[in-house]
Amino acid sequence: MPAQAAHHEDEGFQPVSETTHDGTVALSAFPPPDEGLTAAQLADKYGLTVSGARPSLVEYVRQLWDRRHFILAFSQAKLTAQYSQAKLGQLWQVATPLLNAAVYYFIFGVILHASRGLPQEVYIPFLVTGVFVFTFTQSSIMTGVRAISGNLGLVRALHFPRASLPISFALQQLQQLLFSMIVLFVIVIAFGSYPGLSWLLILPILVLQFLFNTGLALIVARMGSKTPDLAQLMPFILRTWMYMSGVMFSINHMLAGRSEAFIRVMQLNPAAIYMDLMRFALIDGYGASNLPPHVWAVALFWSVVVFAGGFVYFWKAEERYGRG
Amino acid sequence: MAEHNTEDAVPTVIADELHIVYRVHGAKTGKGSATAALSRIVKRGEERGVRKVHAVKGVSFVAYRGEAIGLIGSNGSGKSTLLRAIAGLLPAESGKVYTNGQPSLLGVNAALMNDLTGERNVILGGLAMGMSREEIRERYQSIVDFSGINEKGDFITLPMRTYSSGMAARLRFSIAAAKDHDVLMIDEALATGDRKFQKRSEERIRELRKEAGTVFLVSHNNKSIRDTCDRVLWLERGELRMDGPTEEVLKEYEKFTGK
Numbered sequence: 001m002p003a004q005a006a007h008h009e010d011e012g013f014q015p016v017s018e019t020t021h022d023g024t025v026a027l028s029a030f031p032p033p034d035e036g037l038t039a040a041q042l043a044d045k046y047g048l049t050v051s052g053a054r055p056s057l058v059e060y061v062r063q064l065w066d067r068r069h070f071i072l073a074f075s076q077a078k079l080t081a082q083y084s085q086a087k088l089g090q091l092w093q094v095a096t097p098l099l100n101a102a103v104y105y106f107i108f109g110v111i112l113h114a115s116r117g118l119p120q121e122v123y124i125p126f127l128v129t130g131v132f133v134f135t136f137t138q139s140s141i142m143t144g145v146r147a148i149s150g151n152l153g154l155v156r157a158l159h160f161p162r163a164s165l166p167i168s169f170a171l172q173q174l175q176q177l178l179f180s181m182i183v184l185f186v187i188v189i190a191f192g193s194y195p196g197l198s199w200l201l202i203l204p205i206l207v208l209q210f211l212f213n214t215g216l217a218l219i220v221a222r223m224g225s226k227t228p229d230l231a232q233l234m235p236f237i238l239r240t241w242m243y244m245s246g247v248m249f250s251i252n253h254m255l256a257g258r259s260e261a262f263i264r265v266m267q268l269n270p271a272a273i274y275m276d277l278m279r280f281a282l283i284d285g286y287g288a289s290n291l292p293p294h295v296w297a298v299a300l301f302w303s304v305v306v307f308a309g310g311f312v313y314f315w316k317a318e319e320r321y322g323r324g
Numbered sequence: 325m326a327e328h329n330t331e332d333a334v335p336t337v338i339a340d341e342l343h344i345v346y347r348v349h350g351a352k353t354g355k356g357s358a359t360a361a362l363s364r365i366v367k368r369g370e371e372r373g374v375r376k377v378h379a380v381k382g383v384s385f386v387a388y389r390g391e392a393i394g395l396i397g398s399n400g401s402g403k404s405t406l407l408r409a410i411a412g413l414l415p416a417e418s419g420k421v422y423t424n425g426q427p428s429l430l431g432v433n434a435a436l437m438n439d440l441t442g443e444r445n446v447i448l449g450g451l452a453m454g455m456s457r458e459e460i461r462e463r464y465q466s467i468v469d470f471s472g473i474n475e476k477g478d479f480i481t482l483p484m485r486t487y488s489s490g491m492a493a494r495l496r497f498s499i500a501a502a503k504d505h506d507v508l509m510i511d512e513a514l515a516t517g518d519r520k521f522q523k524r525s526e527e528r529i530r531e532l533r534k535e536a537g538t539v540f541l542v543s544h545n546n547k548s549i550r551d552t553c554d555r556v557l558w559l560e561r562g563e564l565r566m567d568g569p570t571e572e573v574l575k576e577y578e579k580f581t582g583k
Contacts, residue, residue, distance in 0.1 A: 039340030039384070043422035046335050051412035051421040070451035074435075077448050081439035084483065153434035156413050158452055159426060320415050 054319040055161075057312070063161045071164050075172040097180035100135070101128040101187070108248040117253030122285040125188045129282060130247040132184055133275045136177045137213050138238050143169040144217030145234050148225035148321050155322040162321045163314050166221040170214040174206070184282070193284040201281035209274040211303040215310030222314050225321055245271040252290055267292040270302040336507055336538045337387040337410055337427065341419040344380035344402070344409050344562075379405040381562040382419070387507075389424075392539040394553035394570065396546075396577055402562040403542045407509045410540070424537065427507035428453070430500045438485040442473055442495055445484055449499040463502050470528070471498035472521065494521050501528050508536040526551075546574055 037045065055063060064071075083092040104127055108114040115123035147166040148155060155162060181202075189195070224230045244266070246254070251272060255263050266272065277299060279286045292298070380402045387393055395403045408414040411427045435452035436445045446467050450460035471494045473479045473487075484492055510529065529552065533539045543549050549556065549570065556573040558566040566573050 039338050039386075039420070039422065042335060042386070043338050046424065048335065048338060048422035048424050051410060051423040051427065053412075067451075067454070069457050070448075070454075073448050073451050077437055077440055077444060080444075081437045084439040151434070154452070156408055157429055157434040159411060159413065159428065160452065160454065322413055322415065 054315070057315060060161055060163070060315055060318065064163055064167070067160055067164050070160065071168045071171065074164070075168045075175065078169070078172045079175055093176065093179040094183055097132055097135070098183045101131055101183070104128075104131050104248060112248075114249045116249065117256075118250055119285065121191045122283060125184075125191050125193060125283050126250070126279055126286060127248055128184060128187050129279045130245075130275045132177060132180045133209070133278050134242055134245060134247050134271055135180070136173055136209065137216070137271055137274070138242065139176070140170045140173045140213035140217045141220055141238060142231075142234060143173065144220045145224035145231045147217065147221040149228045149231070152322060162318055163218060163311065166217040166314070167214055170210065170217045173213065174210050177206075188282050193282060196284075198281050202278070205274060205277045205281060205299070208299050208303040211307040212270055212274070215303070215306035215308070218310035218314035219306075222317050225317075241269075241271060245269050245275065247275065250290065264292055268298060270299075270306070273299050273302065334389045334424075335386050336389050336424040337385075338422040339383055339385050339406075339410070339419070340422070342380055342383045342406075342409060342421060343378070343417040343419050344405050344414055345417040346377040346379055346405075348375045348377060379562050380409065380559075383559070383562075383564045384419075385557060385564065385567055387538050387540075389537045391555055392533055392541065392553045394549040394556040395540060395542045395559060396544075396549060396556060396573070397559035397565075398581070401559045403559055404511055405562075406559065407511060407540060407542060410507075411509060423507060425506035427509060428503070428505040430505075430508060430510045430532075433496050436484065436496065436499075439483055441483055442468075442480040442487070445495070446480075446499055449496075450502065453500070453503050455503055467498045467502050470501075470524065471495045490518060490521075497525055501525070501532065505532065505536045507538045507540075508532055509540040509542075511542045546578070550574065 043049075054060075079093075080090070083089055086092055088095065105124060109123060109127060115127075118126060144166045147169050148162065151165055154165075185195075220230065220234070246266075251263065251266050255266065267276070273292075273295060276291055277295060280288065280291055383402075383406060395406065397403050405414060407429060409416060410421055410423065411429050412421070412423070413429070435449050437448070440448065446464060447457075447460055450463075450467075451457070455463075468474055468480055471491075473491055473495055479487065479491065484495070487495070526548075529539075529541075533552070539552075541549065541552055553570050556566075556568065556570045556577075557564060558573050558577055566576055
């Protein structure tokens, strides 16, 4: 096609690299009716759009919704692939959290006596709940950091809203937590807290925490795509956060004697909020006196603000993921 | 050669002075030691430890509906990078690509997981390419049949890591080729599998061409370019060296490569 038009090129438009290289032969030009149009005008005339441009926020949400099956399938596939080489297979989904809880109990319950102020039948479920709930946030962030930078092959090969990846990873962690919940229920019941109406609170707590985690995963996914080093730094930040959040000890009891304001601030930590709510829902001996005031409002605030903020923050760089 | 009447020359892809720059971390110097990394951090300067690779330098062209365009050039000349940029997968440093609809790369390799069964990978790959669950259910059997995975027993229910490399490549191609595309880009996909499967895939590509508006094909096999393309873009060091009818460009290219 282009050869015929080549010898009467229009000077107004430089069709193809005719002067970039010595000995380059420029054979291409546009057919006569479109001569003299710039690329942008030509694109406009035939309704072409810029490839890889960022969609509007509403359009982005719609695209994500269209990919909901992929997001779910991807998270389940990741979850299954995790233990497919192990001899015990999917049994590890339950065994891993159980072993984790055992290790923390041995160190903090038996050796360090961190149970301070809590009777044994409250402390063990208290500790296990804390470990599982915090792990949910922790691993959402850890997988979130690598959501883009660890899947560049996928990002560079296929077209889909990139937020699918961090959301999918957060969803994978949620499913992982559901497995852990089986262990948790057994432990809680074994220590004398039986299922009651308060167990219904688990659902809203999980929804709020999932939104919060997803928001965080989106934020660190964007940061990690620009600075992959964050994946190396994250474990330290997360461990500091864990020790501050009262996973192995009750903030109330540990800080008894400090100023009221200080304790309140420590309790507003979102990780502590979700852990305390879950303990409150599950454990009979862990009453409302352990919760900070307006706990539900604070929990809702954290999840809405972090999720919405994280989503917008991630979307703003949508067209730049996959570079470098 | 493709002759266009002025009426039906509808552009589907326009590249306008396109530049693509890769940024590679940790490749600044040959020295990978910790002290070298530390001194890079200490030294001031923009984007320490980052090396830029200018992969595509000012490429412009217009592709029209019904064209099959071959991309040739030596290794590392920017062919695959250019395809990714057309698909909107790699951001442009400067310049723009305008496209009609959503161009798709033929390839789902990255979405598949070796630890999962072939069956689940068909579903996962289909979803990753943006097919709906119903579409996948409809086409599932034809994907499996096309791949020929089950010709030697029930392999589709085994994890993909147990497949031979040829079997895995066949399944990947079958999944990728299951979808219809507006603008289709194929990156060296013709060389997978045994002779029998190659024939089958060439046929499928011809079908896809009929359905798709425009086809781009990257290949080092001049014969498959001759068989399938009517126009060829020749890239060298990220620059468009030549653009024209297949025979003319290939003649120059073969002279250049000394064949």
